[in-house]
Amino acid sequence: MTTIGSLSPTHWYNLAADFPEPLPPALHPATREPLRAEDLEALFPRALIDQEMSTERFIAIPEPVREVYAKWxxxxxxxxxxxxxxxxxxxxxxxxxxxxxxxxxHKPNTAIAQAWYNAQEGTTRLTTETGAGQWGASLALACSLFGMTCEVWQVRSSYEAKPYRRYQMEVYGSTCHSSPSELTEAGRAILAKDPQTTGSLGMAISEAVEVAVAHQDVHYALGSVLNxxxxxxxxxxxxxxxxxxxxxxxxxxxxxxxxxxxxxxxxxxxxxxxxxxxxxxxxxxxxxxxxxxxxxxxxxxxxxxxxxxxxxxxxxxxxxxxxxxxxxxxxxxxxxxxxxxxxxxxxxxxxxxxxxxxxxxxxxxxxxxxxxxxxxxxxxxxxxxxxxxxxxxxxxxxxxxxxxxxxxxxxxxxxxxxxx
Amino acid sequence: MTTIGSLSPTHWYNLAADFPEPLPPALHPATREPLRAEDLEALFPRALIDQEMSTERFIAIPEPVREVYAKWxxxxxxxxxxxxxxxxxxxxxxxxxxxxxxxxxHKPNTAIAQAWYNAQEGTTRLTTETGAGQWGASLALACSLFGMTCEVWQVRSSYEAKPYRRYQMEVYGSTCHSSPSELTEAGRAILAKDPQTTGSLGMAISEAVEVAVAHQDVHYALGSVLNxxxxxxxxxxxxxxxxxxxxxxxxxxxxxxxxxxxxxxxxxxxxxxxxxxxxxxxxxxxxxxxxxxxxxxxxxxxxxxxxxxxxxxxxxxxxxxxxxxxxxxxxxxxxxxxxxxxxxxxxxxxxxxxxxxxxxxxxxxxxxxxxxxxxxxxxxxxxxxxxxxxxxxxxxxxxxxxxxxxxxxxxxxxxxxxxx
The missing domain is CATH 3.40.50.1100 (Rossmann fold)
Incomplete structure (x- = not known):
């Protein structure tokens, strides 16, 4: 029987199974109806969408993910x-x-899992946002392990103040842009309004999501917030x-x-x-x-x-x-x-x-x-x-x-x- | 019986005990005679001098040092x-x-030990040199754990190119100078000859040793080379x-x-x-x-x-x-x-x-x-x-x-x- 504490967990634990009252669902931004799995398919692989909506108490960690976890x-x-x-x-x-x-x-714990599920479904490139850069570097690391690359939008204030994280992403074979950037509609709109903005995670997310939605073989990955x-x-x-x-x-x-x-x-x-x-x-x-x-x-x-x-x-x-x-x-x-x-x-x-x-x-x-x-x-x-x-x-x-x-x-x- | 392999060694292993031919001794720079323990007393605590000259096969690791080791x-x-x-x-x-x-x-392995022996003998301050800064940061860390401070001379090219290591030393409460510096005779002599020098470990050692020799309560610590x-x-x-x-x-x-x-x-x-x-x-x-x-x-x-x-x-x-x-x-x-x-x-x-x-x-x-x-x-x-x-x-x-x-x-x- 799977239990919650383990030195080497074989399963992730899903608190959604044990909430006294169910978790309020995410809503579609246009219809304001509860989100359906297919609404997320432009962004995420099916396995992650299933996890996003699951109320199973324990979800098995794939063996290749556990093998990478075991390195540290x-x-x-x-x-x-x-x-x-x-x-x-x-x-x-x-x-x-x-x-x-x-x-x-801690960011690689999810980066490794997300990269692996994406690689399994044939994704070749991921987009994401990053603040201080820990998430961007972690996803770049994970992509390098599973033969993918990653395109990262980093909040401008951090991009300028913390170049080391960008170097880290590049060592792992990924690329990093300052956000807001001229590369996306969202970025250009923000820059037109406020060219001096220091950026924010919210802006960078808009940019990364826009690029993922526009390309068939590109998915998006988020380093926090989602279930x-x-x-x-x-x-x-x-x-x-x-x-x-x-x-x-x-x-x-x-x-x-x-x-x-x-x-x-x-x-x-x-x-x-x-x-x-x-x-x-x-x-x-x-x-x-x-x-x-x-x-x-x-x-x-x-x-x-x-x-x-x-x-x-x-x-x-x-x-x-x-x-x-x-x-x-x-x-x-x-x-x-x-x-x-x-x-x-x-x-x-x-x-x-x-x-x-x-x-x-x-x-x-x-x-x-x-x-x-x-x-x-x-x-x-x-x-x-x-x-x-x-x-x-x-x-x-x-x-x-x-x-x-x-x-x-x-x-x-x-x-x-x-x-x- | 103590053996060489252990997951949690209680002793350090001393290869000097097993060399087929004995290790050539260090010589006094003035007399060119084999160094005596008392020649080193201005620089090092007695316990480290004994280790420097020991041919004992195993030397016990003090319990407080093992406790710090156990953190990682x-x-x-x-x-x-x-x-x-x-x-x-x-x-x-x-x-x-x-x-x-x-x-x-790996530098803290010896920094912790050296700081502890110095603290035991009442030293309040250590001097040292550092190249890339890993040793200086490690000794600063070790000093902070045993209530001492540390004064580090860092090779100029690294001091200028790698400020993060200096920040690390300062977080641990120590100070860091660019070497060669105006603070020592050795440094001033080198600068007089070549004001544009990029520095070297050899120069930085001269500076750190000079300060230790000149002060009763100050000892010197070296991050490599010595037995x-x-x-x-x-x-x-x-x-x-x-x-x-x-x-x-x-x-x-x-x-x-x-x-x-x-x-x-x-x-x-x-x-x-x-x-x-x-x-x-x-x-x-x-x-x-x-x-x-x-x-x-x-x-x-x-x-x-x-x-x-x-x-x-x-x-x-x-x-x-x-x-x-x-x-x-x-x-x-x-x-x-x-x-x-x-x-x-x-x-x-x-x-x-x-x-x-x-x-x-x-x-x-x-x-x-x-x-x-x-x-x-x-x-x-x-x-x-x-x-x-x-x-x-x-x-x-x-x-x-x-x-x-x-x-x-x-x-x-x-x-x-x-x-x-």
Whole structure:
């Protein structure tokens, strides 16, 4: 029988099977009727569309995907004993570290799966958007493993500030454009209105989707937000459950994960929520978002577009509005106006909490972490670290805290330098 | 009984115990007499001096050092099945991947140990030199873990081309100067002679040593070359031996490691050589050096200084001459005029081979590796990959190749971009 925790999961875990109330469906942007599978066929392979709509509890991970996962998974679960001493906390702190992947973050977990399903159906090229560049680099990596190439639209502010991620995509044989670009109608329209725009994920999505829709052999891939992306990331939390049990922890009291589009948080947190719902555990899961882009804590829970141009389906989610352009904070991966529908629904159903963390607090916590544990957390991950540090300072004896460290900050060192 | 292979070594392995002929001693730069322990006391703590001169076969790893190691060790041993298919080789290829450490390379293995011994003896500050910056960042990391700070002289060409490593040192609370600097007599003398110099490791060593000698509470740390550094790195090869056995490989036929100062190569290779000498195995160990800095393949085996100013002891080693300034190749970690005395002696005794790899071949192999295995190798490591790739193309059925992947190339992406 398949269970939720495993050191080497054979299945992804689908929280949609266990929601007390069903997940509100995505709506067609023109008809506002629930989306049908065929509406997505211009963008995604059939297997991913099925996953997007599935309420099966467990979905088998294809063997070739597991083989690639095995190159760095299970990712380490590390006791933060040095951080505990630095804080003088009574709590035990663990972190689940996704920075050991070839791309330095959790993103390959879904990139590998998406590339493989596309390759199986004969796709030769993928398009996508990227913010800080972690997703673009991860999809480029995945494409190189399965004989495809990838065309990435990167949010202009990151494209200019962070050339290393673009080099990474090129090493993997893919190409990267600054978004908005002159290459698409959506891009040209945005540039005509505001030539100086710093760009946004919403704009870049419009561009990547437009190109995929226009070409028969080109598909689109999204690095967060959608249900199948949340699904693929659940290897993180499933491994963490098994690793904690190995370390003698039946259940952590609280799990902190950073939340931009929601995939890291869902990957870590959904297996714990699934256990809470079906096995009677009571681990609290907390979404940690930036105060500058406070989607859950300040947004509305309603239907909205995933992109600026209104080309995507309408998604029921916490949103700051599809035209919201977040300030150019350093945690580029958290600059998204919406929040994954599954994460939003989990919050709405009371299965998950959320906090907003100011950027300075996040970096301060990142420094404490780096100087005690050695690993420099990605700016995104520092939001989870900051929330955990604050919690740990008041925690009682015997409490156990789990931090999701979604990536390392090696390519974000200029951001730390700016903070220092 | 302590043996050489272990997944979680309790001891470092010292090849000096098993050399068929004893290692030629280091000589005092003034008297040319064999160095005495007290000659080194201005630079190093007593425990490291003892290790430098020891011929004990196994030296216990202090528990606090093992605890830090355990945060990322054992480092992964990965079957390169995708690279094998890309090459169409009959051989099995494995790589031992040190890039998962918090600094992204093998350097913390000795940095942690050196910082700990210094902290035990009351040192509050360390000085060192660094080329590409991997060593400086690793020592800064180690110092932050044991309540010290570190002052790093970085070779000017790298200081200017690679600011990220400096940011990394600053995140860990240390400082980094461009070398040659105006802060030391050695630096001022070099600048007076050649204000436009690109710098060299030899120059940076002179500066760091000068400052350590001048201050009572300041010690110096070296990231390669010396015997105690080779010793600390042997956790790599010891783990690899045990991991290969787990994978059903009693002994690899050939082990490729890149060689600059020699510590990565020694760490990976010495345990295999030790087994060859004492247990009858016959794994061939190959030093892979850059054609632009061909210390072993083109240098002389003789006594020479470790630095430009002639402040270090005289070491019997393969050398291109202490005043050799290597061209500014991308593999900054391999730009050293000499080679560790223990590695040099191993070559001289016929226990190890050497090959020189041109930079373009190294990058070409790095790209093949990245696009098949996912991990982008450090430019240093690509030299070992290139030699392994060439070997694999002609290898027979059943041969097993081990590559030492000393680090990842994430902070060296501009070098790949330049190659592309």
């Amino acid at each position: 998974r299970p990712s380490p679960l590390i006791r933060a004993d040095r951080l505990e001493r630095a804080l003088g906390t009574k709590a035990r702190i663990f972190y689940k570290y996704e920075g050991v992947s070839p791309a330095g973050s 199948h992306v949340m699904l693929h990331q659940t290897v993180i939390g499933q491994e963490a459950i098994a690793q904690l049990v190995q370390a003698g922890v039946e259940q952590p009291d609280v799990v902190f994960g950073c939340a931009g589009g929601g995939s890291n948080l869902a990957g870590l947190g959904f297996p714990f929520i699934g256990r809470n719902l079906t096995e009677g555990t009571s681990s609290r899961v907390v979404a940690c978002e930036p105060a500058a882009c406070p989607t859950i804590t300040q947004g509305e829970y309603r239907y909205d577009y995933g992109d600026v141009a209104g080309m995507t389906p309408l998604l029921k989610m916490y949103t700051l509005g599809a035209d919201f352009v977040p300030p150019a904070i350093h945690a580029g991966g958290l600059r998204y106006h919406g929040m994954a529908p599954m994460v939003s629904h989990a919050v709405d159903q009371g299965l998950m909490d959320a906090v907003a963390v100011p950027q300075d607090e996040a970096f301060a916590a990142g420094l404490i972490f780096a100087r005690s544990e050695g690993v420099i957390p990605a700016p995104e991950s520092t939001h989870a670290v900051a929330a955990a540090v604050e919690h740990a300072r008041q925690a009682g004896q015997g409490e156990t805290i789990l931090i999701g460290l979604s990536g390392n900050g090696v390519l974000d060192l200029p951001a730390y330098e700016a903070y220092l | 060790r054992p480092s992964p041993l990965i079957r390169a099945d995708r690279l094998e298919r890309a090459l169409g080789t009959k051989a099995r290829i494995f790589y031992k991947y040190e890039g998962v450490s918090p600094a992204g390379s 105690h550094v080779m010793l600390h790195q042997t956790v790599i090869g010891q783990e690899a031996i045990a991991q290969l056995v787990q994978a059903g490989v009693e002994q690899p036929d050939v082990v490729f490691g890149c060689a600059g100062g020699g510590s990565n190569l020694a760490g990976l290779g010495f345990p295999f050589i030790g087994r060859n000498l004492t247990e009858g195995t016959s794994s061939r160990v190959v030093a892979c050096e850059p054609a632009a800095c061909p210390t072993i393949t083109q240098g002389e085996y003789r006594y020479d200084y470790g630095d430009v100013a002639g402040m270090t002891p005289l070491l019997k080693m393969y050398t291109l001459g202490a005043d050799f300034v290597p061209p500014a190749i991308h593999a900054g970690g391999l730009r050293y005029h000499g080679m560790a005395p223990m590695v040099s002696h191993a070559v001289d005794q016929g226990l190890m081979d050497a090959v020189a790899v041109p930079q373009d071949e190294a990058f070409a192999a790095g790209l093949i590796f990245a696009r098949s295995e996912g991990v982008i190798p450090a430019p240093e490591s690509t030299h070992a990959v290139a030699a392994a790739v060439e070997h694999a193309r002609q290898a027979g059925q059943g041969e097993t190749i081990l590559i030492g992947l000393s680090g990842n190339g994430v902070l060296d992406l501009p070098a790949y971009e330049a190659y592309l």
